[in-house]
Amino acid sequence: MARIVRAMDVRASFWPVLEAGKYLPRENITTGRLHRAGCGGFGRASLSSEWANTLTRACVALATFSRAAGIVRERGGRPRGRVTTRGTRIFVPAKAVDEVVKEEQWKSIEVEHLGDKGFGMVAARPIRRGELVLREAPLLGLPESFDGDLEELMNQTSLRQLDADLRQALEDLSEEQQRRFWSLADSHSPGQKTAAGVALTNALQLGTGGGLLCRSARFNHSCLPNVQGTWADGCAEWRALRDVSAGEELCFSYVDPYQTDVQRQETLELLFKFKCQCPVCSLEREARETSNQTRLQLRELNEGLQLAVIGADDAGYVAERLVPEMLDLLDIELGGSSALKTKALHLGFLLALESEDEDLAKNMAQKAYEHASVAYGPNSDRAKMLQACAEGDYESEEFEDMLLEMQSEAFAS
Numbered sequence: 392m393a394r395i396v397r398a399m400d401v402r403a404s405f406w407p408v409l410e411a412g413k414y415l416p417r418e419n420i421t422t423g424r425l426h427r428a429g430c431g432g433f434g435r436a437s438l439s440s441e442w443a444n445t446l447t448r449a450c451v452a453l454a455t456f457s458r459a460a461g462i463v464r465e466r467g468g469r470p471r472g473r474v475t476t477r478g479t480r481i482f483v484p485a486k487a488v489d490e491v492v493k494e495e496q497w498k499s500i501e502v503e504h505l506g507d508k509g510f511g512m513v514a515a516r517p518i519r520r521g522e523l524v525l526r527e528a529p530l531l532g533l534p535e536s537f538d539g540d541l542e543e544l545m546n547q548t549s550l551r552q553l554d555a556d557l558r559q560a561l562e563d564l565s566e567e568q569q570r571r572f573w574s575l576a577d578s579h580s581p582g583q584k585t586a587a588g589v590a591l592t593n594a595l596q597l598g599t600g601g602g603l604l605c606r607s608a609r610f611n612h613s614c615l616p617n618v619q620g621t622w623a624d625g626c627a628e629w630r631a632l633r634d635v636s637a638g639e640e641l642c643f644s645y646v647d648p649y650q651t652d653v654q655r656q657e658t659l660e661l662l663f664k665f666k667c668q669c670p671v672c673s674l675e676r677e678a679r680e681t682s683n684q685t686r687l688q689l690r691e692l693n694e695g696l697q698l699a700v701i702g703a704d705d706a707g708y709v710a711e712r713l714v715p716e717m718l719d720l721l722d723i724e725l726g727g728s729s730a731l732k733t734k735a736l737h738l739g740f741l742l743a744l745e746s747e748d749e750d751l752a753k754n755m756a757q758k759a760y761e762h763a764s765v766a767y768g769p770n771s772d773r774a775k776m777l778q779a780c781a782e783g784d785y786e787s788e789e790f791e792d793m794l795l796e797m798q799s800e801a802f803a804s
């Protein structure tokens with residue numbers, strides 16, 4: 392385990408940031424409150440307000456750091472900067488990459504007009520859980536270097552600049568490609584479409600990559616998503632999160648699912664100009680309140696796990712308690728989303744490893760691998776990495792490198 396400890400020491404570099412923010416003294420996280428919280432019903436039961444406040448402050452600090460480090464995207468509350476939605480990290484387009492990977496034809500889904508929602512993606516035949524439904528190269532690539540701060544972007548000067556940059560990039564595209572661009576929805580420009588409005592409405596950020604993707608852009612939003620996108624070899628890939636019937640719409644979540652309906656609606660209204668009427672948002676008041684409570688519990692559990700990864704004495708115990716609870720709640724509230732389960736189990740794996748509980752680590756990694764195979768594909772980097780962890784030669788050089796990558800991956804959505 393020596394190598395692991397060395398790899399985990401990377402966490403030390405987190406602390407100056409947390410401490411500089413004066414949100415939470417190191418000892419509170421590493422020895423005190425998290426330890427007690429881990430032992431004392433942290434999660435579903437109830438958090439004391441003192442603990443909740445402390446946790447919130449710590450998580451703000453963590454989020455601040457993580458954003459600065461590009462580890463996690465902004466979550467919750469009013470959308471600022473990058474959030475976990477489509478179209479919120481808008482980059483100045485670089486070059487057309489359409490030629491690089493030719494768009495393939497996909498038969499299991501088709502674009503249909505769905506009334507007020509505009510166009511949407513519908514299953515043309517029954518689709519199995521884990522099935523790849525679309526692989527698509529972007530029409531316009533979006534360079535990593537651009538820090539698409541949304542607040543900054545949504546002011547008029549930035550929008551004009553974005554519009555001009557896009558129009559210039561479009562000149563390099565074929566007429567057909569330009570036609571496809573202008574056929575996309577623009578929810579931001581009443582009256583006539585603008586290039587910036589089309590980009591704000593449709594640009595996608597999926598993990599490490601993103602861009603304007605003409606077919607992927609037709610997936611509408613649901614707070615109970617049934618597809619998951621990922622970035623692989625310069626393309627967007629979409630897989631079904633559960634079995635889908637012919638005729639059913641395929642949707643993913645534009646927003647952080649661990650928020651209340653009011654928070655989700657606020658973000659969707661601001662960024663995408665619509666009121667969500669998905670099955671969760673349409674629940675009767677009491678059921679909606681239950682759904683909100685469950686999502687907030689999931690949020691606390693997720694933040695608790697992330698926090699524990701950067702410092703908890705009883706990491707293994709936290710993993711054993713919190714991860715199964717999260718998995719149960721995900722079954723109840725989010726259709727057992729394999730994407731969200733992968734993340735919870737991935738964090739659990741890191742915690743188990745930190746506590747040097749190899750059996751628990753392998754068990755978490757194996758389950759994370761199974762869910763990653765559904766959400767991201769069995770050949771995805773994430774699935775392969777988790778599989779190697781489940782088989783685990785934890786002393787090898789390669790494992791040390793992989794662990795470093797996994798630590799930052801665990802914080803990404």
Ligand SMILES: C[S@@+](CC[C@H](N)C(=O)[O-])C[C@H]1O[C@@H](n2cnc3c(N)ncnc32)[C@H](O)[C@@H]1O
Binds near residue numbers: 509576662665
């Ligand atoms: C990326 S586009 C999705 C495809 C779009 N419906 C179309 O016609 O091309 C995003 C826009 O679709 C609409 N939209 C997406 N999800 C929706 C939903 N659940 N309910 C209503 N409108 C939705 C909103 O106008 C949003 O700004």
